[in-house]
Amino acid sequence: MAFKASNRSDIPMFRALDILRQANEKAAQGEEIMRLEAGLPCFGPPPQVLEYARDLLKNDPRQTYTEALGMSLLRDRIAVYIRDQYGVDLDYSRIALTVGSSSGLALAFLSAFDAGDKVAIFSPTYPPYRNILNTLSLQVVEIQSTPETDYQPTLELLEACEEDLDGLVICSPSNPTGTMIADDELEKICKWCDEKGVRIVSDQAYHGITYEQPAQTVVKFTDNAIALNTFSKYFAMTGFRLGWMVLPEELKDRVKKLSESFFVSPPTLSQHMAYKVFDHTDVLDGYVAHYKKNLDILKTELPKAGFDKISNAKGAFYIYADVAHLTDDTEEFCSRMLSEAKVSTTPGVDFDVARGHSTIRICYADETKDIEEACRRLQQWQK
Numbered sequence: 001m002a003f004k005a006s007n008r009s010d011i012p013m014f015r016a017l018d019i020l021r022q023a024n025e026k027a028a029q030g031e032e033i034m035r036l037e038a039g040l041p042c043f044g045p046p047p048q049v050l051e052y053a054r055d056l057l058k059n060d061p062r063q064t065y066t067e068a069l070g071m072s073l074l075r076d077r078i079a080v081y082i083r084d085q086y087g088v089d090l091d092y093s094r095i096a097l098t099v100g101s102s103s104g105l106a107l108a109f110l111s112a113f114d115a116g117d118k119v120a121i122f123s124p125t126y127p128p129y130r131n132i133l134n135t136l137s138l139q140v141v142e143i144q145s146t147p148e149t150d151y152q153p154t155l156e157l158l159e160a161c162e163e164d165l166d167g168l169v170i171c172s173p174s175n176p177t178g179t180m181i182a183d184d185e186l187e188k189i190c191k192w193c194d195e196k197g198v199r200i201v202s203d204q205a206y207h208g209i210t211y212e213q214p215a216q217t218v219v220k221f222t223d224n225a226i227a228l229n230t231f232s233k234y235f236a237m238t239g240f241r242l243g244w245m246v247l248p249e250e251l252k253d254r255v256k257k258l259s260e261s262f263f264v265s266p267p268t269l270s271q272h273m274a275y276k277v278f279d280h281t282d283v284l285d286g287y288v289a290h291y292k293k294n295l296d297i298l299k300t301e302l303p304k305a306g307f308d309k310i311s312n313a314k315g316a317f318y319i320y321a322d323v324a325h326l327t328d329d330t331e332e333f334c335s336r337m338l339s340e341a342k343v344s345t346t347p348g349v350d351f352d353v354a355r356g357h358s359t360i361r362i363c364y365a366d367e368t369k370d371i372e373e374a375c376r377r378l379q380q381w382q383k
């Protein structure tokens with residue numbers, strides 16, 4: 001008897017995982033690999049938050065479910081944070097806690113769009129947008145951004161799009177490029193989307209990790225967008241799987257019902273920790289200063305290794321390099337870099353199906369000494 005497997009789950013594998021596997025294998029054989037491929041902070045939550053979690057578990061080991069949208073206390077705390085960060089006043093009822101922002105993405109797409117709706121993404125992009133949209137039978141309209149627009153959407157690119165869009169996904173600072181949308185451009189995009197009835201899903205996963213100007217939120221310019229945030233990046237609570245979304249009024253109940261059915265509630269211990277982590281942003285800002293130092297090193301040292309076409313990174317912990325002058329097959333290139341230079345980076349093909357064969361992503365969320373050593377090795381390798 002042949003059993004059916006769904007077509008909807010037949011999504012592409014992350015080819016980056018192949019490099020990850022190769023790097024793991026080499027590390028297991030005792031090779032000292034400089035790991036610039038994974039998108040993880042090298043830090044954990046502030047020690048005070050971990051201490052708080054230990055005490056909590058001692059006193060209340062049960063950690064039962066919370067409300068589907070999360071603890072009111074935490075939602076209220078997030079509303080205060082949003083007011084402090086962006087000067088935007090929100091009722092806490094518009095805030096929903098999620099299981100990482102990954103589940104927020106699924107909830108956003110499910111609550112806002114129907115099968116067949118057209119949603120634009122700008123490549124290079126975080127691959128799960130494309131995968132989740134496809135899985136939900138939405139039509140993905142992939143628009144190519146360029147270094148001239150800092151690999152970000154612009155009003156001009158949107159106006160040139162001939163499709164009748166229902167939605168638009170944006171991400172600033174971006175994974176994989178680290179580039180940002182300027183505030184005035186974001187305002188124009190929000191206005192255009194409001195006029196056209198295009199629902200924006202703004203992935204704000206890297207807000208807080210910015211080096212020049214703070215990132216702006218869509219919520220400042222429109223009440224119709226969905227904004228997604230996470231405790232995984234700036235807050236360094238990656239494995240604790242907690243994120244939040246800011247919802248338009250008309251989607252609040254829908255997201256609540258979906259959350260109840262899909263997830264019951266977000267992780268309880270993580271919610272307690274998240275409540276506490278807002279008291280320790282001084283520690284988190286220290287992490288950001290660390291990333292900034294690493295970025296400065298890369299900006300100086302990468303060109304000396306021949307990687308001189310690099311993205312105008314101003315946030316997150318990624319830099320995107322155009323290596324078309326060195327290869328037209330970055331999967332092979334990254335594999336060779338790993339074997340010969342012992343530095344692992346990510347080929348661009350996951351982020352940009354059409355042009356990623358000539359780009360790579362470099363993650364600099366690691367120890368500074370490793371970033372320096374990686375640069376030395378790459379310079380030697382490209383001599």
Ligand SMILES: Cc1ncc(COP(=O)(O)O)c(C=O)c1O
Nearest residue numbers: 039100101102126175205230232
């Ligand atoms: C742009 C972007 N959005 C969302 C996520 C998902 O993060 P999480 O589910 O841990 O919140 C990531 C993770 O790397 C990311 O880079």
